[in-house]
Amino acid sequence: MIIGVPREIKPNENRVGAVPSGVELLVNNGHTVLVETHAGINSGFQDEAYIRAGATIVPTIEEVYGQADMIVKVKEPIAPEYDLIREGQVLFTYFHFAASRELTEAIIRSKSIAIAYETVEARDGSLPLLVPMSEVAGRMAPQEGAKYLEKTMGGRGVLLGGIPGTRPADVLVLGGGVVGTNAAKIAAGFGARVIIFDKDLNRLRYLDDVMPKNVETRMSTPESIREAVKSADLVIGAVLIPGAKAPYLVTRDMLHTMREGSVIVDVAVDQGGCVETTRATTHADPTYVVDGVIHYCVANMPGAVPFTSTIGLTNATLPYMLQLADLGYQEAFRVNPGLKLGLNVIDGKVTYKGVADAFGLEYTPLDSVLA
Secondary structure: OEEEEOOOOOOOOOOOOOOHHHHHHHHHOOOEEEEEOOOOHHHOOOHHHHHHOOOEEEOOHHHHHHHOOEEEOOOOOOHHHHOOOOOOOEEEEOOOHHHOHHHHHHHHHHOOEEEEHHHOOOOOOOOOOOHHHHHHHHHHHHHHHHHHOOHHHOOOOOOOOOOOOOOOOEEEEEOOOHHHHHHHHHHHHHOOEEEEEEOOHHHHHHHHHHOOOOEEEEEOOHHHHHHHHOOOOEEEEOOOOOOOOOOOOEOHHHHOOOOOOOEEEEHHHHHOOOEOOOOOEOOOOOEEEEOOEEEEOEOOHHHHOHHHHHHHHHHHHHHHHHHHHHHOHHHHHHHOHHHHOOEEEEOOEEOOHHHHHHHOOOEOOHHHHHO
16 A cells, blocks of 8 residues: 655644654555655654655655555645545544534545544544543643743733642643543642543542542533633633534633633634634634633644654554555454544545534445445
8 A cells, every 4th residue: 555644734733644663664564655755854753764764755745645545644634635635545634524614525525535533442432543642632731721821921820839828720621531631630730729520420430539639520510610610710621522523611601700811721622612712723823812811722732742742643543554554444444343433434425423413414324335
């Protein structure tokens, strides 16, 4: 198989879809790997390293898409890439379709095979290709929140951990999954007073056992969140419904009750955000203010730490890449049913119900397409 690794062109996206060590394994298995010039440079991987690993360096993104049977990326294709995607071409990347009708419709038109990292499942129902970037984003969220709480950044002027004789910041974490757990851990490590919300009582019991004493667990209800945001210095949105749009847990009305200069970091922005006033921002222009509340809603947070993020991501994706390349997608799906669940769109048909529901599109069950 010919595998293409294009340079990411989404603004301020510094990661790359494969590291040289992964390329070497693919080449050793008999595959051809095309890497666009400087695709890995912002992650710390030079073209020479890919050449030593056996890759062929090609000068343009058009050549990568034009020759590759499978494209391996980090972020979803954006508008300049839509016309480069070929019918029958496998795309293996994060898509987050439910957050973008434009992207969904473009991939439907292309009749390509879109396998989304974020909906691939392990045997226990976990999301193994989402976990590493969720870990990164979760750990970054308190770090970014702490920065924007500084007065010089427009915030309330609150130190997350406080000092002796002062009160630490109040941090709310909405969601007790991978993002929320990592966010709560880091915020607690700073010394903040943390409340982590979830609607799964068993998950709250687990978190209560493993978290330090400055982390409180609380059942997620509209009323409990409405009351807690009033005193929050930092709210971290960490909600995930796999493949579907995130629900709004913080409404516009709730913003009026928050203190001026408080901060929201909505990690759920990739799935549309769990705050009603969320809109996607970039690393170049990461924040905006609504009703005096600073919103940090960068849709590719791990792109700010690309060396760590790229290695963490490809550690997780490489076994699946090898399966797809060695077996072809149909046989790979048969051997690995969890990988099959990553198929969101194929031959113009939407095969992931959460995506179809998000835009009122026709849903085609997976098995009927692959039969």
